[in-house]
Amino acid sequence: MxxxxxxxxxxxxxxxxxxxxxxxxxxxxxxxxxxxxxxxxLSSGVYVLSSAHGRVLIENALGRxxxxxxxxxxxxxxxxxxGQVVFRCYRDECFLSQxxxxxxQVGHELLKSPAEIEVAKRQPGAYFALLGTGAHK
Numbered sequence: 001m002x003x004x005x006x007x008x009x010x011x012x013x014x015x016x017x018x019x020x021x022x023x024x025x026x027x028x029x030x031x032x033x034x035x036x037x038x039x040x041x042l043s044s045g046v047y048v049l050s051s052a053h054g055r056v057l058i059e060n061a062l063g064r065x066x067x068x069x070x071x072x073x074x075x076x077x078x079x080x081x082x083g084q085v086v087f088r089c090y091r092d093e094c095f096l097s098q099x100x101x102x103x104x105q106v107g108h109e110l111l112k113s114p115a116e117i118e119v120a121k122r123q124p125g126a127y128f129a130l131l132g133t134g135a136h137k
Contacts (some may be wrong), residue, residue, distance in 0.1 A: 025103045026050035026059070027132035035087055037096035038069040039113055049085055049099050051108045056099050059084030071108035074098065083132030088116070088125045097127065 026048040034043050037058055046061040051071065058067040077100060086098035095116045100107040112120070119125075 024103060027085055027099060027101055029083075029085045029130045029132050031085075031130065033094055033095055035094040036113065036115060037110065038067040040067045041116070042066060049101075051099055051101060051104070056096075056108050056110060058096070069096070069110045071099070071110045073106040074109045075106050075126070077107055085130050085132065087128045088128075089128050090116075090119045090123050090125045093119055094128065 023119075027050070028046065028048045030046050030127070031042075032040055032044050036042070037056075047066075048059045048061075048063070050059075054071060056069050056071045057065055058069075059126050060066050077098075081102060083102045084098075084100040085096070086100070087094045088097040089095075094115065096110055098107050098109045
């Protein structure tokens with residue numbers, strides 16, 4: 001576990017500046033519920049999600065990076081005009097699942113966390129999607 005945290009911290013430090021300043025586009029979304037991403041519980045609110053190099057960066061409304069998660073590219077879905085953010089919810093627990101940026105040809109699916117894997121064993125999940133507001137960074 002310590003090794004995984006160290007790897008994530010190193011990825012954050014090495015890519016954080018690139019993601020924040022190098023990624024011109026993001027999907028801005030108002031999330032009306034708390035959710036988990038990258039092992040963190042994030043409160044409801046406005047977030048901007050962007051992607052680069054197999055990672056999804058989550059910034060708060062002030063532009064401050066609050067979480068970063070590893071993700072795989074996925075296809076076969078439309079991002080709609082202003083982007084889309086998808087959550088997997090299990091009753092009252094929601095986990096960030098996918099990011100569909102309107103400026104990219106593929107989406108990004110976050111890896112399931114150990115917490116989500118445990119919850120999924122006990123109850124079925126449902127997908128919940130939020131459309132982006134169209135505002136880019």
